[in-house]
Amino acid sequence: MAELGLKAALSVAQIAAVMAAVMLTVMILTLAERKVLGWMQDRMGPMEVGPYGILQPIADGLKLFFKEDIVPTGANKFLFSLAPILALVPALIGFAVIPFGPNETVEIFGIPFKPFVISDINIGILYILAFTSIGAYGIILGGWASNSKYSLLGGLRSAAQVISYELNVGLAIVGVLLLAGSLSLVKITEAQSGWFWNWFVIALPFPQIFAFVVYVISSVAETNRLPFDLPEAESELVAGFFTEYSGMRFAFFFIAEYANMILVSCIAAILFLGGWNAPAPFLQFHGSLANLAWLSGIFWFTVKVYFFLFLFFWLRATLPRLRYDQLMRFGWKVMLPIALGNIVVTAIAAYFFPR
């Protein structure tokens, strides 16, 4: 019994740590997005709160917390309140299977404990895909329950877009799964250890570069970021599915969007760029410092994730929004055949050149 309690306490502590890290990253992202976007457009970004505006996320959070919570007339109150939670929870729950650092097991009071992954289940990537699909419900229900035409249109667009592009995400990672031979994210990362040419994006003789490109584009579309931000196109739909939301409910949608960004960046880093593995073995702590290897592991993982997050901002600063039919044609007629072809080629290659 005491053992069970200790296990639960350890898990709760770990979950709290991961949640704190994710929330901190969301806070950094809200500021970094505005700053990076401003710099790319020869502006300064927020400069008022604190030196160089670095306390802006706190001010934003306080503002959202004290804002009036408005439920529009004619809205379905139950679904209206449920939708933000339905959007936020799947976005955060995906971090349960993300390995942030090396797969080490330490013994705490005789209990084996993996400090850098909350739960290494053997269908990790499937679990994440399943929960990101549930996240689409939050958007659709939020759009429908608001009793507003803009919200409804945003929700409908989101439904079509997320379904189309989740298919591409699912198919793009099949190549990686074929090579790794596992659905567990820890095993997939361990299969890419060593030099950077072992990463699945350039794993010779069957590089997954096409799958990588398909995955990055589809994940941008799936998180409703520019240039695929049709569900919340502010020039057409006010704010899309969260037009009618205010206060903390709006904040939930907002956090969910950024958490989703972090999640897809983590998956991209794990599946294609080798997760916590350094580009070269000598770039992580080794030899006499081998018991500090987790530090360099977390460092490399963070670097890769932040590279993808920067890519999100970079694309947003560069590209204009797609038209809706272009989005659909691109998803179904371009990305889907590439992803399918990649599966076929990878399967044949993996059959003739088993790793």
Add this chain to the structure above:
Amino acid sequence: MTTFKAWLKTITFYEILIGMRATLMHLLHYKPITLQYPHEKRTLPGNYRGMLALLRYDDGVEKCVGCDLCEAACPSRVIRVVSSEVPGEPTKRYAKEYYMDMTRCLFCGLCVQACPVDALGMTREYEWAVYDKRQLQLNKPQLLAIGDRSFPVREKRLEMQHPNVAFFNVAYKNLPQKVS
């Protein structure tokens, strides 16, 4: 060949990469073109046309003679002048009341050009946002106050500037001199 090149450009995202290089260059060579407005302000050009003001001579007498030419020149009908005689001096007139509805003013400066005695001036004030629109209906004391704080150095009367020349008998060098 050209179609092959176009195809190659498509699959390597050539155009998108060009655009992304442009944004990255702006990030690396970061030079903001915006100003942090309330903390730092633009240097205004020399001929900036800001808030209108009524001026005075250096002896404190207002310049306006109440001729109504500014009212006639104004395209937006901002100005309203009530002219009257200076008490005790039937040959001189002044503006008894002078109103400006600054909500309509488009800062064209025609009233300043129309004024024969340079009684109107355009200051360099532009921070005139107010909460109540009625605060922009200015009367004569307010306009004089704006002029006082924006033009601390006042002009002398014209006859005082050139004491040996009669006011309406200015000698023009391009005209032949009067032979007496």
